[in-house]
Amino acid sequence: MTTPGLDLSSLGWNESLAAELPGGAVPARVARVDRGAADVITTDGHHHAAYGARLRRATAEDPVNLPCVGDWGALTLLSEGRYELDSILPRRTAFVRGGVARDSRGGLSGDSKGQVLAANVDVVFVAEPSMHATDFADLGRVERLLALAWESGAEPVVLITKADLVGEHLAGLLDDVAAAAPGVALHAVSSLTGEGVEVVRSHLDGSRTAVILGASGAGKSTLVNALAGEEVMETQRVRAGDGRGRHTTVHRELIPLAGGGLVIDTPGIRRVGLYEMSQGVDLVFSDIEELAEGCRFGDCSHESEPGCAVLAALESGELPERRLASWRKLQREANWMAGRTDARLRAEQTRKWKIIHKSMRGRSRP
Structure with missing residues (x-):
């Protein structure tokens, strides 16, 4: 729970957002999304806010308008004392993946649909695991996630996680990934030994928000725990035999870190479609x-x-x-x-x- 009297600037609130807030509304940041409702953080703590009529109409017109983790919203305090999420403030950045809608018969409709995975993010950490010497990084997946990261407007950073498992092969692996990610910061990280964790933390100075994206078993939740200095996300042991982790996270969640900054943990992404690419x-x-x-x-x-x-x-x-x-x-x-x-x-x-x-x-x- 958030301590009452929280300064929202520690979550990224600023004058630009304040100028967009409707009169009489209560500002809140979306920490988690459920069907028809969201867990939000306000100055007086965590609240569960159902979507108001205005927001439901907007989301019916376009799924991209659906609230997502990292959004800033305008709350209305109802007479019975509960909050309602009335609207989403303009997004500074948005990580959107594409998909294809299906018609009523289950066939492809040809209508492009986007899903916003995270909003108002400053840094996109693309987590690619290094398991052992015989397992190569999926460079195609790294390139695909980087395309979406650049398009979001956030700063992309590639993390080679579980770096302690590759030993002397790490340097070659980093060279291969660097060639697939020109102009992007690249760090080797081991949440187990602590290698690279402080370097990752340096990208979250002040109230910056990061989202961690990658396949199941990439060590995203373990990294979040290492950044938080405590177990805030459930993790599972690495499987014997192939060194891979098992997917644990089933929802996206915004986690404020005690040392400053915020991080969004995400479920493992199986399919990542491009959406409205410009550059x-x-x-x-x-x-x-x-x-x-x-x-x-x-x-x-x-x-x-x-x-x-x-x-x-x-x-x-x-x-x-x-x-x-x-x-x-x-x-x-x-x-x-x-x-x-x-x-x-x-x-x-x-x-x-x-x-x-x-x-x-x-x-x-x-």
């Missing part, structure tokens, strides 16, 4: 973008064109084939999602005009 993929593959500047043609697709600097780098071994294949895959997915989003927006606009036209015809009748 996230380009930033992850900045090395390919730089090579492309040397191509003979400005619209080079890097497939078979003469004078392609990207293909030349591939031929010389400067650019790994895996890296180019990953770039092509994420580019295709980002373009597909953009097309789905455009189709949805066009359909919504057409529907609105039909309603307006029908209304106008009704008025013109004698």
Whole structure:
């Protein structure tokens, strides 16, 4: 529980947010989300607040409007003494993953849907576990999460967790991951030995908020406990035989740390779809973008064109084939999602005009 009289600035509250707060509303930060309600933190403690009518209407129009962990909300104090979550304040950053909606028959509808995993985050920790020498990091997963992290507006940081399990192979593993994450801070971390924990903590100075993302068994909850200095999240032992952990966290939760800063623990992510990419993929593959500047043609697709600097780098071994294949895959997915989003927006606009036209015809009748 939060101590009554909590200074919300320690949770990230500032003048910009205060300017967006409706008159008479109580500010609160969303710590956990349930169906139709959220656990929120206010100056006088934790509260369970049901969604108000205004918020329910907004979420019915677009799932991205659903409250998520890290959001700042406006509460209304009802006459019976309980709080109601009336609206969500504008998000400074948002980590959104894409998906595909299903129609009433269970088939794919072709309508792109996004899910906000965390909001108002300053740092996205991409946690990739290193199990043992024969197990390589999933570089494709790292690149995919980094694309979403860059797109969110937060600072991406890659963490190689369970670093104590790889011994002398750690340096090579770090080199491989660094090549897949140009321009991104990279740290080796062992929550068991304490290696790298203080470096991770340094990214949370003041009231900064971080979200930890990664696969099940990446050691996210163990890292949260190490940062908190106590067991605030339940963990499970590593399985014998393959060194992998078993998934424990089943919900996202905002955890204020005693030493300052906040961290959001998340369940292991099995599927991470891109959503409305503008520059996230380009930033992850900045090395390919730089090579492309040397191509003979400005619209080079890097497939078979003469004078392609990207293909030349591939031929010389400067650019790994895996890296180019990953770039092509994420580019295709980002373009597909953009097309789905455009189709949805066009359909919504057409529907609105039909309603307006029908209304106008009704008025013109004698």
